[in-house]
Amino acid sequence: MALNNSQYDTILRTYEQKQIQNRDLLDKRRKTVYNQVPELEKIHNSISLLGVSQARKLLNGDENALQELKEEMKKLTDRKTELLVSAGFPSDYLEPVYECADCKDTGYIGRQKCHCFQKAAIDLLYTQSNLKSILAKENFNTFSFAYYSDNHIDPVTGRSSLATMRNAHLIAHEFVDTFTDDFRNLFLYGDTGVGKTFLSNCIAKELIDRAFSVIYLTAFELFDTLAKSKFEKDDAAETMCEHIFDCDLLIIDDLGTELANSFTVSQFFLCLNERLLRRKSTIISTNLSLESLVDIYSERTFSRITSNYTMLKLTGDDIRIKKKLMNREEN
Numbered sequence: 001m002a003l004n005n006s007q008y009d010t011i012l013r014t015y016e017q018k019q020i021q022n023r024d025l026l027d028k029r030r031k032t033v034y035n036q037v038p039e040l041e042k043i044h045n046s047i048s049l050l051g052v053s054q055a056r057k058l059l060n061g062d063e064n065a066l067q068e069l070k071e072e073m074k075k076l077t078d079r080k081t082e083l084l085v086s087a088g089f090p091s092d093y094l095e096p097v098y099e100c101a102d103c104k105d106t107g108y109i110g111r112q113k114c115h116c117f118q119k120a121a122i123d124l125l126y127t128q129s130n131l132k133s134i135l136a137k138e139n140f141n142t143f144s145f146a147y148y149s150d151n152h153i154d155p156v157t158g159r160s161s162l163a164t165m166r167n168a169h170l171i172a173h174e175f176v177d178t179f180t181d182d183f184r185n186l187f188l189y190g191d192t193g194v195g196k197t198f199l200s201n202c203i204a205k206e207l208i209d210r211a212f213s214v215i216y217l218t219a220f221e222l223f224d225t226l227a228k229s230k231f232e233k234d235d236a237a238e239t240m241c242e243h244i245f246d247c248d249l250l251i252i253d254d255l256g257t258e259l260a261n262s263f264t265v266s267q268f269f270l271c272l273n274e275r276l277l278r279r280k281s282t283i284i285s286t287n288l289s290l291e292s293l294v295d296i297y298s299e300r301t302f303s304r305i306t307s308n309y310t311m312l313k314l315t316g317d318d319i320r321i322k323k324k325l326m327n328r329e330e331n
Contacts, residue, residue: 011107011120018105022097029093037087040094043080047073119211125243126208131216135208138201143169147195147319154315161316165195168312172199176206179248179281187309188285189293193318196285200251203283212248219258219286226267245274248281255286260296269301276308284309 103114228237
């Protein structure tokens, strides 16, 4: 994922802070240990001087200097470990401290961003978007089938809302579990309040926890960002557009609530098509019927969706109303 300069600097500052804290912790450990076992400080100094003296020998042509260095270093290291353990400290107590051993808290392995940097970038984006608080409440652990009924039958499919949601719930889990290996997209449609956004959030939470980049936008936010990038050349919007096209999963919620016009129609197709070309997964939720989808966004867009998305129609009563009624009964 691309970050703007401010976001990038924010993450690098956290790594700098980690390095300072780690050095302070190591210094405190050394003081504690050296006070109890003075010989360990002498060994530490000997190791530092040994490398310099043996390097000089190598430069002067001493072919045995490298082997002598290895042997002497092993003796000093073994003695250091022996003294630490006998004094009741872990054998690695004086080793450098890292939160991420892979990149040694630099954020990079060579020239490549470390996995911890990618996770930090995702965490930063979601902290700034305030979505974390939502995902803490709406996830697979808090999901309940209690709001769906065997008695609510869809006249078109003949299936109950409970059976429909059980199937959608299974597909959502499969979507997450096969995300790395199987390129898939989901199109969730149905009446208001039947759980489309909740199911999308369940998927988002799982993938974020696995360090995938996920961007959630309402349709209004999506088209507003695209418009600002195109017409106002807004830097923040242009950066967000990079995320929109390249994040691992884009969630477009409430499609159809925006003011539809020629710009939104063309940009919607562009967004879907670009992500298909890049093989980046997308989840779309809408209250629109399939007929309305064709009327508003064109046959071409409808064809892209039906050809490349798993279509899931959710049915049932408005869960928000059900929750309110249940709360009243409890109180």
